[in-house]
Amino acid sequence: MQRLVSLVFAGSAIVLMSFNNPATAGNGKPAKAVTSTKKATTFQVDKTQSKLNWVGKKVTGQHSGTIDVSDGKLDLENNVLKGGSFSLDTRSITVTDIKDASGNAKLLGHLKSEDFFGVEKFPAANFVITKVTPKSNGSYDVTGNLTIKGITNAITFPATVVISGAKLTAKADIKVDRTKYNIRYGSKSFFEGIGDKAIYDDFDLAVELVANAQ
Secondary structure, three states: HHHHHHHHHHHHHHHHHHHHOEEEEOOOOOOOOOOOOOOOOEEEEEOOEEEEEEEEEOOOOOEEEEEEEEEEEEEEEEEEEEEEEEEEEEEEEEOOOOOOHHHHHHHHHHHOOOOOOOOOOEEEEEOOOOEEEEEEEEEEEEEEEEOOOOOEEEEEEEEEEEHHHHOOEEEEEEEEHHHOOOOOOOOOOOOOOHHHHHHHEEEEEEEEEEEEEO
């Protein structure tokens, strides 16, 4: 009888240990660790809705135009931007501020030449994100590699990302020093004595990417 009681107590102790030990499940087997799930989503850029506007300034004024976005994607994790890239078709560059057809064609031809973007030799420019620093309310500091005319430089700029269902809209204002990409025409940094014919080294890009969840 005493032996039977001892066996009952021993069995009860084993059962209690199984329930109280977090490393075991109810069947005595090791319990699976609880891990948090991260929802990763890739948004594919819609090139028909995305756009880029450029502005180049000189001593006597400025010019503006557009360049087509040809491809791109943005990677998010739990609706937070993590990475991505986009490409531009430099051959699609336009001038929008000159209404005179002859004057427009003259500037456009110059922009497509080797003095500026050399579009026949370098038909694409691209940007690849290397670092993202979230700020607040969908705003970020974005760092990445910008390649123009086959030359790559790191660049950082502010951006915003808004998500509505399966649609994403990302906007960024980017200031680019063209001389870092061997675009030196009319730059006072390289040509002295050009006076009011000087073109400023920086040009501005206003990028809007519209993308859809895949």
